[in-house]
Amino acid sequence: MKKARLTIFCCVGLLWVLANPNPVSGEYDYINITNPFLKKIPLAAPVFKAVSNHDKELALSIKASDLLADTFNFTGYFDILDRGKYLVDPQQTGILPSDINFGNWTVIGAELLVVGSVLIEENLIKMELRLLDTFKEQMLIGKRYRGTEENYREMIRRFCSDVISLLTGKEGIFNSKIAFVSNGSGNKELFICDFDGYSPKQFTQDKQITLFPSWSSDGKWLAYTSYKNRRPDLYIRHIKENRGIIVSKEGINTTPAWIPGKFELAATLSFSGDPEIYLLTGNGKITKRLTHNRGIDSSPTFSPDGKKMAFVSKRSGSPQIYIKDLDSGNIRRLTFHGRYNTQPNWSPVGGKILFTSMGNGSTNINMIGTDGSGPIRLTHDSGNNESPSWSPDGNLIVFSSTREGSSKIYVMTAFGTDQRRLLNIPGDQTNPKWSPRITIN
Amino acid sequence: MPRKLWIGLTLFLVIPGLLLTLSCAKKTSTIPRGMDQMMEECVETQAVEAATVTESQKAMEEESLEAEAEKIAKAARKQFVNEDIRFDFDSSVLLRKAQEILKRKADWLRKNPGVKVSIEGHCDERGTNEYNLVLGDSRAQSAKTFLVDMGISASRFSTVSYGEERPIAPGHNEAAWEKNRRGHFVID
Numbered sequence: 001m002k003k004a005r006l007t008i009f010c011c012v013g014l015l016w017v018l019a020n021p022n023p024v025s026g027e028y029d030y031i032n033i034t035n036p037f038l039k040k041i042p043l044a045a046p047v048f049k050a051v052s053n054h055d056k057e058l059a060l061s062i063k064a065s066d067l068l069a070d071t072f073n074f075t076g077y078f079d080i081l082d083r084g085k086y087l088v089d090p091q092q093t094g095i096l097p098s099d100i101n102f103g104n105w106t107v108i109g110a111e112l113l114v115v116g117s118v119l120i121e122e123n124l125i126k127m128e129l130r131l132l133d134t135f136k137e138q139m140l141i142g143k144r145y146r147g148t149e150e151n152y153r154e155m156i157r158r159f160c161s162d163v164i165s166l167l168t169g170k171e172g173i174f175n176s177k178i179a180f181v182s183n184g185s186g187n188k189e190l191f192i193c194d195f196d197g198y199s200p201k202q203f204t205q206d207k208q209i210t211l212f213p214s215w216s217s218d219g220k221w222l223a224y225t226s227y228k229n230r231r232p233d234l235y236i237r238h239i240k241e242n243r244g245i246i247v248s249k250e251g252i253n254t255t256p257a258w259i260p261g262k263f264e265l266a267a268t269l270s271f272s273g274d275p276e277i278y279l280l281t282g283n284g285k286i287t288k289r290l291t292h293n294r295g296i297d298s299s300p301t302f303s304p305d306g307k308k309m310a311f312v313s314k315r316s317g318s319p320q321i322y323i324k325d326l327d328s329g330n331i332r333r334l335t336f337h338g339r340y341n342t343q344p345n346w347s348p349v350g351g352k353i354l355f356t357s358m359g360n361g362s363t364n365i366n367m368i369g370t371d372g373s374g375p376i377r378l379t380h381d382s383g384n385n386e387s388p389s390w391s392p393d394g395n396l397i398v399f400s401s402t403r404e405g406s407s408k409i410y411v412m413t414a415f416g417t418d419q420r421r422l423l424n425i426p427g428d429q430t431n432p433k434w435s436p437r438i439t440i441n
Numbered sequence: 442m443p444r445k446l447w448i449g450l451t452l453f454l455v456i457p458g459l460l461l462t463l464s465c466a467k468k469t470s471t472i473p474r475g476m477d478q479m480m481e482e483c484v485e486t487q488a489v490e491a492a493t494v495t496e497s498q499k500a501m502e503e504e505s506l507e508a509e510a511e512k513i514a515k516a517a518r519k520q521f522v523n524e525d526i527r528f529d530f531d532s533s534v535l536l537r538k539a540q541e542i543l544k545r546k547a548d549w550l551r552k553n554p555g556v557k558v559s560i561e562g563h564c565d566e567r568g569t570n571e572y573n574l575v576l577g578d579s580r581a582q583s584a585k586t587f588l589v590d591m592g593i594s595a596s597r598f599s600t601v602s603y604g605e606e607r608p609i610a611p612g613h614n615e616a617a618w619e620k621n622r623r624g625h626f627v628i629d
Contacts, residue, residue: 188606209603209606211570211571211574211606212571225574230601231601232574232601232602250599250600251578251582251600251602252574252575252578252602254571254574254575255571255574255575268575270575270578270582270600273582273586274579274582275575275578275579295579296572296575296576296579298571298572298575299571299572299575312571312572318531319531319568319572340531340568342568342569342571342572343569343571343572356569358567358568358569363568363569386569386570387569387571430570431570431571
């Protein structure tokens with residue numbers, strides 16, 4: 001009976017029971033959507049209270065509160081205040097709003113405060129988390145989670161996700177993943193990690209060159225190029241189930257990009273003797289040719305409504321970004337600065353396209369309006385910066401950089417601020433691609 | 442009947458004998474008969490001996506030529522495989538020297554009609570690996586088109602682009618980049 005109950009807990013996962021399931025919506029004045037990174041919100045995140053105060057509980061409490069601080073920090077919206085500055089320790093006081101003297105937090109500059117408690121009971125953990133507005137002396141969100149100890153990370157992630165939804169009015173990125181290429185094993189293989197770089201796992205075992213992962217818009221499929229059969233073929237593989245297909249035409253089969261909301265993708269194929277972009281079904285059947293130009297056409301990326309495609313073409317003599325309207329067939333050139341602009345990536349919320357520009361001996365990430373406005377350069381004096389890819393909310397950018405020597409994966413805000421390394425694993429990491437939001441089963 | 446048979450038999454033996462004597466007399470008009478026979482014999486032996494020598498000499502010569510030819514063929518094959526064509530940065534245009542190399546390759550392919558070739562296109566590390574994979578394909582295609590225009594059947598070629606993934610020179614300078622921007626030929 002007890003075992004059955006445990007299983008139910010594990011299967012159901014996490015339960016939240018506290019009041020206020022749908023907290024005050026529409027309070028978006030915390031985070032300025034036009035430039036959320038201009039003024040970061042000072043947030044205090046003291047170590048959670050260990051309720052029965054034994055070592056194991058305290059250890060988990062520290063681990064969970066550190067993860068919470070890291071996760072908030074990752075979004076780029078918050079300035080996490082140094083714990084050394086805190087005047088009170090919620091470990092000693094209570095964590096209910098009525099227990100808190102908000103003056104102790106406003107005086108150190110905190111506008112938001114997260115307090116929490118952890119209780120371990122018979123291998124199950126209970127975690128309570130509250131987000132408080134220190135000036136309004138109000139609770140904005142309160143949640144209680146129950147689950148096994150391994151669930152603590154998921155609990156923190158869900159809480160942070162709710163906080164971001166409340167503060168920005170938009171769904172966060174906490175259910176997204178990042179695919180990338182790593183050669184740590186001696187060959188370039190695909191890996192997948194969580195949005196914040198946690199738990200990287202090897203996805204391919206081809207022992208050959210593997211490149212250019214691209215997520216289907218439901219996050220269930222990855223398309224990529226692999227030399228498993230000693231030539232650059234296009235693989236379309238289901239991530240969890242062992243199925244998929246290979247597109248293996250003469251020449252190259254490369255730079256896949258899925259169309260938002262559809263089981264369709266575009267890719268660069270050169271079986272005609274010339275690299276052109278084609279539209280394919282998710283089953284690898286070619287349905288349409290999208291470019292007709294002698295010379296290089298490649299690297300498609302689609303607008304959120306799937307009606308426009310940005311791509312690279314050398315039709316003017318140097319690689320530049322172009323936009324094709326798929327209904328009218330009209331093509332216009334988007335980039336005019338520099339002589340080497342490649343790797344376009346269209347924002348999933350629209351309006352902007354990231355690309356890389358090579359000049360003066362290095363490659364850097366740039367952003368341009370889809371109407372040609374801007375462009376602005378987001379990386380400076382930091383080695384080669386390549387393969388930019390938007391987070392699903394359009395607020396963060398993942399990219400690769402050689403700023404510390406070998407190529408590693410980095411994240412920055414859409415304004416180029418808060419550039420930091422995503423993960424630390426052996427080898428060179430390249431070609432990162434941020435997934436769309438992945439629905440939990 | 443028996444008489445007729447005898448006459449026939451006599452004619453059969455005598456006429457060829459007469460004919461033989463006539464021809465001999467004609468040939469040996471200045472030389473005594475015995476000597477003539479001796480000479481003939483001698484010449485015959487010499488001729489046989491001479492023939493034997495030339496044939497053995499011919500066999501020996503053919504053998505050494507074969508080895509030489511094999512050596513030349515091997516060298517030609519080696520050159521075909523080892524001689525890369527080079528490209529300018531961000532270009533798949535065949536330079537003059539590349540065209541000369543490709544003409545040699547076309548000659549070799551004409552002499553080796555059974556051979557199929559995989560043409561690899563490579564790039565230097567500069568720029569993005571996404572674009573370079575496509576550029577490498579254009580380089581391989583340029584080489585293939587040239588060879589097909591030289592009369593080699595397109596069915597003998599396949600192309601593989603490696604982009605910037607397989608550099609042969611490890612440096613980060615123009616000397617290394619120049620070696621890495623290449624078309625490479627592999628015999629299948």
